[in-house]
Amino acid sequence: MPKQDNSLLSKTPVSRLDRYFKITERGSNYAREIRGGFATFFAMSYIVVLNPLILAGADSTGAELGATRVAAVTALVAGIMTILMGAWAKHPFAMATGLGVNAFIAVTVATNPGLTWPDVMGLVIISGLTMLILVLTGFRTAVFNAVPASLKTAIVVGIGMFIALIGLVNAGFVRRVPDAAGTTVPVGLGFEGTLVGWPILVFIVGLLLTIALVVRKTKGAILIGIVVSAVLANILEAVFKIGPSFDGTTSNPQGWSLVAPSMPNWALPDLSLIGQANIFGAFQNLGTTAALLLAFVILLSIFFDAMGTMVGLANEADSVDEHGNIPDVDKVLLVDALGAVVGGGASASSSQIYVESGAGIGEGARTGLASIVTGILFIAAMFLTPLIHLVPFEAVAPALVVVGFMMISHVSKIDWNDWGVAIPAFLTFVLMPFTYSIANGIGAGFVAFVFIRSVQGRAREVHPLMWAVAGAFVLFFGIGVIEQAMGV
Numbered sequence: 001m002p003k004q005d006n007s008l009l010s011k012t013p014v015s016r017l018d019r020y021f022k023i024t025e026r027g028s029n030y031a032r033e034i035r036g037g038f039a040t041f042f043a044m045s046y047i048v049v050l051n052p053l054i055l056a057g058a059d060s061t062g063a064e065l066g067a068t069r070v071a072a073v074t075a076l077v078a079g080i081m082t083i084l085m086g087a088w089a090k091h092p093f094a095m096a097t098g099l100g101v102n103a104f105i106a107v108t109v110a111t112n113p114g115l116t117w118p119d120v121m122g123l124v125i126i127s128g129l130t131m132l133i134l135v136l137t138g139f140r141t142a143v144f145n146a147v148p149a150s151l152k153t154a155i156v157v158g159i160g161m162f163i164a165l166i167g168l169v170n171a172g173f174v175r176r177v178p179d180a181a182g183t184t185v186p187v188g189l190g191f192e193g194t195l196v197g198w199p200i201l202v203f204i205v206g207l208l209l210t211i212a213l214v215v216r217k218t219k220g221a222i223l224i225g226i227v228v229s230a231v232l233a234n235i236l237e238a239v240f241k242i243g244p245s246f247d248g249t250t251s252n253p254q255g256w257s258l259v260a261p262s263m264p265n266w267a268l269p270d271l272s273l274i275g276q277a278n279i280f281g282a283f284q285n286l287g288t289t290a291a292l293l294l295a296f297v298i299l300l301s302i303f304f305d306a307m308g309t310m311v312g313l314a315n316e317a318d319s320v321d322e323h324g325n326i327p328d329v330d331k332v333l334l335v336d337a338l339g340a341v342v343g344g345g346a347s348a349s350s351s352q353i354y355v356e357s358g359a360g361i362g363e364g365a366r367t368g369l370a371s372i373v374t375g376i377l378f379i380a381a382m383f384l385t386p387l388i389h390l391v392p393f394e395a396v397a398p399a400l401v402v403v404g405f406m407m408i409s410h411v412s413k414i415d416w417n418d419w420g421v422a423i424p425a426f427l428t429f430v431l432m433p434f435t436y437s438i439a440n441g442i443g444a445g446f447v448a449f450v451f452i453r454s455v456q457g458r459a460r461e462v463h464p465l466m467w468a469v470a471g472a473f474v475l476f477f478g479i480g481v482i483e484q485a486m487g488v
Contacts, residue, residue, distance in 0.1 A: 017369075021090055026319065026366040031219075033092075036365020037373025039223045040094045042230075043359035043396045046170075046258045047096045048075045048381055049389075054102050055349065059116045065273060065347055072269035072382055073346040079378035081339045081351045086371025089331040093313055094357045094374045095339050101301050102349040109294055112286060119281030121344045123291065126279060127299040128340025128350065134303070135333045144307055144333075146463035149324055150421040151428060151445055152311050153413045158429030158441045159312035160407025163355045165433040167400030170393045171203040172245070172257050197254030198236045199394045202229050206398035214362075214402055222363045222399045229395035230261070237261040258393040269382040273347035293483060300476045301439045302350050306336040308438040309353045316407055317361045355438075358403040359396065420456055424449035443473035 014024050023029060051074045052067035078096035085093050101124075110120050134140045168174040169187070173195070177188045190196060195204075210225030218224070236242065237260065245255035282291040310333075314326045326332065332353075339351035360370050411429075416422045428445030432438055450470040453462050475482070 021367040021369045023367050023369060026317075028364060028366040030369070032364030033367055033369040034373055035220050035223045036092060036360035036363040036370040038360075038377070039226060039363040039399065040092070040354075040357050040360030040365070040370065041374045041377040042223075042226050042391050043399055044078075044094060044096055044354050044356035045378075045381065045391065046393050046396075047078065047099070047354075048378075049259050050099075051097045051102060051348065054099075054106050057106060057110060059110055059120070060113050061116055063117060065117055066270075068267075069270045069273045070348065072271055073273050073348040075378050075382045076269070076271065077339075077343050077346050077348045077351050079375045079382070081335065081342060081375075082371050082378060083375030084338070085332070085335045085353075086368030086373075086375060088368075089328050089335050090368035091314070091319065091326075091328070091332055092317060092357060092360055092365040092367060092370040093310065093332065093353045094360070094371055095336070095351045096354050096378075097343060097349045098302065098305060098352040101298065101305070101352070104298070104301060105349055109298070112290075112294075114285040115282060116278070116285075117347065118276050118278035119285060121277035121347050121349070122279040123282050123295050123298060124344030124350050125277055125341055126295050127302060128337055128342075128344060130295070130299055131303055131340060132334070132337040135330065135337050140303070140307070140333050140337075141330055143465050143469055144311075144329065145325075146465040146469075147446075148421055148449065150414045150418070150425050151449060152324055153315075153410055154425035154428040154445060155308045155438075155442060156312040156315045157408050157411045157414075157425075158432035159308060159355055159358075159438060160404045160410070161429055162404075162432040162436075162438065162441075163358055163407070164401045164404025165436075166355070167397035167404065170257050171397035172197070172200055172394070173203055173397075191253040198240060198242055199233070199254070199256050199392065202233045202236065202392070203394040203397050205229065205232060206395055207401060210398045210402050220363065222359055222402065225398055225402075226359075226391070226396050229398065230391045233392050233395050234261045234390060256392045256394065259389055259391070261392050262389045266383070271346075275345065276347050277345050289486065290483075293479065293486075297476065297479055298350070300443075300472060301437075302336075302340050302352055304439040304442045305437075306333070306352050308432075308442050309355050309357075310336075312355070312407055313353070313357050313361060315410060316358055316403070317366050319366065356396075356400065358407065359399040362399065362403040362406060420452045420458065421449065423452060439476075443476055446470045447473050447477075 018024055048071050052070040055065050055070050058064050074097050081095040085095055105120055174187050206225050206229030213221035213224055243252055243255050244260040245252050245257050314320050320326055336352055343349055343351035414425050424445040427448050428441045431444045432441030447470045450462055450466055453459055
C-alpha cells in the first residue's frame with residue numbers, strides 16, 4: 001500500500017489509546033485498524049472449521065478429539081493469543097493454529113503406533129517451551145539478525161506467492177490434479193481444466209472488484225470486496241442450494257471449497273480439551289530418541305514459519321526500520337512461542353502468526369489495535385458461529401491474491417547481481433508455494449546461501465549462526481533418512 005502523508009495527522013491531539021498503540025505515529029487511524037481487524041478475521045476464520053477436519057482422525061487407541069471440541073478451543077486460543085499479540089507486542093499480527101504444523105501432526109506424528117492425542121499435544125508443548133527458552137536467551141532474535149537482507153526480502157516475496165496460491169487453491173480456481181501414477185502436473189485450472197460452479201464466479205467477481213477498488217485507492221477496498229463477495233455467495237447458496245465440495249461422504253466439484261454459506265444453530269462451546277495434553281507421554285510410549293526427533297521437527301517448523309511470516313508482514317506494514325529490524329521483535333517472538341505452549345495445552349495444536357494477517361494490513365492496519373479486534377471476533381466466534389459460516393473462502397480468497405501481489409512487489413529489492421544471495425533468494429520464494437511450507441523455503445535458501453558462499457571462497461562472510469541453522473535444516477530435510485536408519 002502507498003505510504004500515507006502524516007503531516008496533518010501529527011498536529012492533531014491524540015488520545016492515550018492512540019499513543020499506546022502509536023496509531024497516528026504509524027500513519028493509521030481507528031477506522032483503518034477496525035477495518036483491518038475485521039478483514040483479517042474474515043480471511044482466517046476458516047481455520048475454526050478446517051482445523052477440526054485436519055485433527056479428526058483417531059489416535060492409536062481409537063480415541064478422537066471431537067470436531068466441536070476442537071473448533072471451540074481453536075477459536076479460543078486464536079482469540080487469546082491474537083489479543084495478547086495486539087495488546088503487548090502491538091503489531092497487527094493475528095494468531096491461530098498453524099496449518100503446516102497441524103497437518104504434520106495429524107499425518108506424521110499422530111499415526112505413530114502407541115501415541116495418543118494427549119501424547120502428541122505434549123510434544124507440541126515441549127517444542128513451544130524449547131522455543132520460549134530460545135527467545136528468552138536471545139538466540140531466536142540473533143538468528144533473525146544474522147539473516148542477510150536479500151534473504152529477508154526473499155521471505156517476503158515467498159510469502160506473497162504462498163498467500164496468493166492459498167487463495168487460488170482454496171477458492172478452487174487452481175486445483176490439485178489427482179494422479180496416482182504421478183504423470184501429470186500437480187495442479188491445473190479449475191476442475192479438469194475448466195472453471196465450473198457458482199463459487200468460482202464469486203471468487204472471480206470478488207477478485208475483479210477488489211482489484212478495481214485497490215487500483216482506484218478506495219478506502220476499505222479489501223473489506224468491501226470480502227463483504228460484497230460474501231453477500232453474493234449467500235444469495236447464490238439460497239437460490240441454487242450449492243452445498244460444500246465435500247460433505248464427509250460425497251464429493252461435489254462445483255461446491256464451496258471449505259465453508260458452505262449457512263446459518264447454523266447456536267450452541268455453547270465445549271472446552272473440555274483444555275489441559276488434556278500429556279507432556280511426557282511420547283517419551284514413555286516411543287522412547288527418548290524417537291520422541292526427541294519428532295519434537296525437533298515440530299520445533300523447526302514453528303520456529304521458522306513464524307520468523308518468515310513476521311518478516312513478510314512487518315515489511316508489508318512498513319513497520320521495519322532502515323536496518324530491517326522490527327520494533328519489539330522479542331515480544332512478538334515470545335507471544336509466538338507461547339502460542340505453541342497454549343495451543344498444545346488446549347489440544348488445538350500450535351498457534352502461530354498467520355500470513356492471512358496480510359489481509360488486514362492491506363486494508364490499512366498498522367498496529368496491535370487491529371489484532372485486538374480480530375481476537376475479540378475469534379472469542380465471539382466460539383458462541384456466534386454464523387459470522388464464520390456466512391463467509392465462504394471464495395469470498396476472502398481475492399483479498400489474499402491481491403495482498404500476495406503487494407508482497408511480491410518487493411522482489412526488486414533483491415541484489416540479483418550477487419548470485420551468492422540471488423540463487424538462495426530464488427529457492428526461498430519458489431519453494432514456499434511449491435511445497436506449501438514457509439519453513440521449507442527458508443531452509444532451502446539458508447542451506448543454499450551457506451553452500452554457495454563456501455563455493456565462492458567467501459565462507460568467512462557467513463555468520464556463525466547461519467552455519468548452525470543451515471546444519472539444523474540439513475537434519476530437518478534428512479529426517480526421513482535418519483529415522484529409517486535408526487529404525488524409528
